[in-house]
Amino acid sequence: MRERQAQTERLSAREFEAFVAGAGGRLLHAATLLTAEPPGSAPAAERLLVRALARTRADWYRMRGEDPYERTRQELAAHFARTGLRHRRSRGGLLGALTPAERLVLVLRLYEGVAEEQVAAGLGLPVERIRTLHTRALATVLSRPPDQGAAHEPA
Amino acid sequence: MSLPDRKEAEVRRLLEQRTAESVPPDLAERARTEGERLLGRRRALRTALWAGALVGLAALLVWALALGPWTATPPTTTSPTAGW
Numbered sequence: 600m601r602e603r604q605a606q607t608e609r610l611s612a613r614e615f616e617a618f619v620a621g622a623g624g625r626l627l628h629a630a631t632l633l634t635a636e637p638p639g640s641a642p643a644a645e646r647l648l649v650r651a652l653a654r655t656r657a658d659w660y661r662m663r664g665e666d667p668y669e670r671t672r673q674e675l676a677a678h679f680a681r682t683g684l685r686h687r688r689s690r691g692g693l694l695g696a697l698t699p700a701e702r703l704v705l706v707l708r709l710y711e712g713v714a715e716e717q718v719a720a721g722l723g724l725p726v727e728r729i730r731t732l733h734t735r736a737l738a739t740v741l742s743r744p745p746d747q748g749a750a751h752e753p754a
Numbered sequence: 755m756s757l758p759d760r761k762e763a764e765v766r767r768l769l770e771q772r773t774a775e776s777v778p779p780d781l782a783e784r785a786r787t788e789g790e791r792l793l794g795r796r797r798a799l800r801t802a803l804w805a806g807a808l809v810g811l812a813a814l815l816v817w818a819l820a821l822g823p824w825t826a827t828p829p830t831t832t833s834p835t836a837g838w
Contacts, residue, residue, distance in 0.1 A: 616782045616786075619782035627781075628772050628775055632769060639775055648781070649784045654792065655785075656789030657789040657792040657793045709769055710769040737762065741764065741765065
């Protein structure tokens with residue numbers, strides 16, 4: 600019984616590592632967009648991601664066929680929605696000119712391809728609000744070509 | 755393609771651009787350690803809640819057995835009527 604449990608644990612640890620190896624890059628990029636840090640040196644994004652991954656890891660046995668990527672993305676979005684104000688200041692990333700809420704909507708809608716209604720439900724906001732944030736975010740990003748972060752480009 | 759669609763496609767392209775962004779090699783390890791800490795905290799909380807419930811139950815049992823609140827006779831509440 601105990602041996603069996605240990606075996607299951609080893610197996611799930613390997614699965615988890617494989618999952619992180621596969622999805623880590625994409626998730627880290629999403630987190631880096633959210634925290635508006637320059638790609639390559641994003642300690643806040645890393646912390647955000649480690650936290651979301653830790654929750655996924657803790658619930659690994661209880662997920663029952665749920666997609667771990669989706670789960671981690673949800674954790675990431677939910678935690679950023681709660682603590683987004685900490686990342687209000689731009690650190691030179693692509694989305695630095697946006698507010699945290701606009702960044703979150705833009706990343707979920709366009710980078711992750713989540714449907715409008717689903718974003719609204721996940722964040723507990725009306726769909727119209729999501730649409731407004733999305734439109735404003737698009738306009739801001741397109742009006743400021745991404746040369747803002749040029750000074751912070753990784754060496 | 756309508757205008758909003760074109761804008762979306764343009765921004766999506768910007769978002770998808772991934773420059774040399776290296777995933778730290780210890781990412782899974784850090785997540786695993788923190789996940790285990792999280793599980794430990796949850797377990798501790800569950801244990802504490804159960805312990806609290808059991809202590810409460812034991813206290814109730816001891817009190818009930820010691821005082822036997824069901825054995826006392828009901829007090830008389832109305833005074834005898836006189837002078838009617």
